[in-house]
Amino acid sequence: MYYKLNTVSEIARVFKTFIGYLKRPDLYPELGRKIIKNTLNRNGAFKGKEKTxxxxxxxAVNQEIAVKKLFNLEFQPFSERYPQEFGRALDIQNACPIKxxxxxxxxxxxxACEFTQAQTVIETGVAYGWSSFATLTSLQxxxxxxxSSDMPYLGQNGDQYVGCVVPDYLRGNWKLFRHADRESLPKILKESREIDVVHYDSDKSYEGMMWAYKTLYPKLRKGGVFISDDINDNSAFQDFCEQEKIVPTVVEFERKFVGIFVKE
Ligand SMILES: C[S@@+](CC[C@H](N)C(=O)[O-])C[C@H]1O[C@@H](n2cnc3c(N)ncnc32)[C@H](O)[C@@H]1O
Incomplete structure (x- = not known):
């Protein structure tokens, strides 16, 4: 996250976030990384953005084509597949006091979870919990x-709302690690088995993405699916795929790009 301190409310938010960090010694390592990122390495987040x-x-193709091509499955919007559950989740999001x-x-x-008949999925980035909800619906x-790994929303006192749209009946299949990825992922990898699906959707800096890709990819089983959101923010996903000789599929989604491949 890169701050431009333009308005009083933004200054207040950064101050509140800083105080939030100070109250959580377990998040000091992430605070240190953020300070370095926002002072010494401000352009790091957007490295290679134009090229990518x-x-x-x-x-890029749309979701429908990607689902058919990669998984040979018919596309059906999640909201139509599970209309009642989706509607209830939407009500919870709309009532949530924080953004x-x-x-x-x-x-x-x-x-991806249906295709792999997934038993174990790792995701980074939860927020309201939409991706957790869709993943758990298949996993259950x-x-x-x-x-899941997710940083608390320190600037908004929003800890208790992370994952709020995930229904109670799915929570027994869910382990949420509430630290920065660099602390959460080693813990998760220690206790998880071979991974069927990886979904990366948290820290969108070049270094953060590259570090997580290199940490998670070796643990993904052959035939497993790797998905990364917002690959258009910088060239980390493209560079990683080139380094590993992976030919990914790129999916256009809400004017952004998602990268996806099945591990060979
Ligand atoms: C785009 S949201 C995730 C949306 C979610 N995957 C979905 O589809 O509903 C990104 C989340 O990543 C979290 N995040 C950002 N940087 C992080 C980091 N370094 N470690 C862990 N979580 C982080 C944010 O707190 C936020 O909740």
């Missing part, structure tokens, strides 16, 4: 486990 946007826009990050491509995620059929 050009590349992604030339090869969090928006939902990812739910159909892609749900289909096989009594599988979703491991």
């Amino acid at each position: 946007n050009l590349w992604a826009s030339q090869i 969090m990050g928006g939902a990812g491509a739910l159909e892609l995620l749900y289909s 059929k096989r009594n599988g486990t979703l491991y």
Whole structure:
């Protein structure tokens, strides 16, 4: 997150976030990384952005085509597949007093879990919990486990709302780690089995993405699915795929790009 301190309310938010960090010694490592990122390495987040946007826009397909091509499954919007559950979740989001990050491509995620018959999924970035909700809906059929990593919303006192749209009947299959990825992921990887699906949707800096890709990819099983949101923010996903000789599919979703591949 890169701050431009333009308004009084923004200054107040940054101050509140800073105080929030000071009250949580377990988050000091992330505070240190954020300070370095926002002072010494301000351009790091957008490294290679132009190159990747050009590349992604030339090869992008929509969710429907991606679901058919990668999984040979028929596309159906998650909201139509589970209308009542989706409606209840939407009501909870609308009643939520704090504003969090928006939902990812739910159909892609749900289909990836169905395709792999997933037992173990790791996701980074929860916010309201839309991606957790879609993933758990598939995982619960096989009594599988979703491991999620999410930073608390320190600037908004919003800790208790993270994952609020996830219904109670799915929570028994869910382990939520409430630290920064760099602390959460090593803990998650210690206790999880072979991973069937990875969904990356948290820290969108180049270094943060590259670190998480390199940490998670070796633990993904062959035939498992790797999904990363917002690959248009910088070239981390494209560079990672080139380094690993992976030919990914790029999906256009809400004017952004999602990267996805099945591990060979
Ligand atoms: C776009 S939202 C996630 C949306 C969610 N995946 C969905 O589809 O509904 C991004 C989330 O990542 C979290 N986040 C950002 N940086 C993080 C980090 N370094 N470690 C863990 N979580 C982080 C934010 O707190 C936020 O909740």
